[in-house]
Amino acid sequence: MAGNDEFTLNDSKRVVPLNTWVLITYFKSAYNLLRRPDGTFNRHLAEFLDRKAPANANPVDGVFSFDVIIDRGTNLLSRIYRPSIAEEGQPSIVGLEKPVNSSEIVPVIIFFHGGSFAHSSACSAIYDTLCRRLVGVCNAVVVSVNYRRAPENRYPCAYDDGWAALEWVYSRTWLQSKDSKVHVYLAGDSSGGNIVHNVALRAVDSEIDIWGNILLNPMFGGQGRTESEKRLDGKYFVSVQDRHWYWRAFLPEGENRDHPACNPFGPRGKSLEGVRFPRSLMVVSDLDLTQDWQLAYVEGLKKSGQNVKLLYLEQATIGFYLLPNNDHFYTVMDEISNFVSSDHQ
Secondary structure, three states, X not given: OHHXXXXXXXXXXXXXXXXXXXXXXXXHHHHHHHEOOOOOEOHHHHHHHOOEOOOOOOOEOOEEEEEEEEEOOOOXXXXXXXXXXXXXXXXXXXXXXXXXXXXXXXXXXXXXXXXXXXXXXXXXXXXXXXXXXXHHHHOOEEEEEEOOOXXXXXXXXXHHHHHHHHHHHHOOHHHOOOOOOOEEEEEEEOHHHHHHHHHHHHHOOOOOOEEEEEEEOOOOOOOOOOHHHHHHOOOXXXXXXHHHHHXXXXXXXXXXXXXXXXXOOOXXXXXXXXXXXXXXXXXXXXXXXXXXXXXXXXXXXXXXXXXEEEEEEOOOOOXXXXXXXXXXHHHHHHHHHHHHHXXXX
């Protein structure tokens, strides 16, 4: 077993920059401490280990942020990130919700953090940094959702919170662009990418328009064992056993991985043929063991006649987009910027 671990560590070291390797290895070690064999989770230790970043009304790198409780019934918090204007300085309380530039189209990206439905938060430092980057790259407002996590809050709590955030954003007049519309995009990585799909699915029968979905290594799965799961099991930071633990923690008790939340185009999935579904940007890493499920999702969208762009990255692992120390990071940021800006050029 020790030999296999050594091979796995050396293998991943050859692919990712050292600081990324250290970061993801730290996360993996912490995650292993937090998961219990009986399906429970050490939430107190998780909060202690998760490095948080406070909201900052003083602009940092051209971005300021503030926290808002958008649903007092569930204590649902979201962190709002906005580009600052140099001559304005620190905004007042009223200025936090100053209307966006009425002479332009301003994208509003609702972001769902990753962590396999169990880890991290909207206040996690690594996601605070990512959301700030998205503001600068896309010249957008970003709303990062602090959804309830499993196993304490199983399906569909995360989706309910995502839907509540979407309704809240869509109802804010100060987020409307020059055409009196809120130009909403949904984005997320890992479990957050899964939430993107399921919130967009709820919006199908509503009056809410979503301009696009951005899915970074989204967390999908199924009952079968795919070729990529067999080939990459235990390599590059993730094992099949890890994935299965998180699905058992999130799905309704007694359900299997062909539940539509896990396998959206599986035997119990909903067809999107003829459905007004947002166009999608799908980012897949070729060293992510769940890539076959992600590619199956892309094929499901295509077969349904939906608009999807696949960005398949060779020699990329999970989490590559968290640090600006690799070419893939800049490729993805450019793709996201182009995807968001293409609606208002």
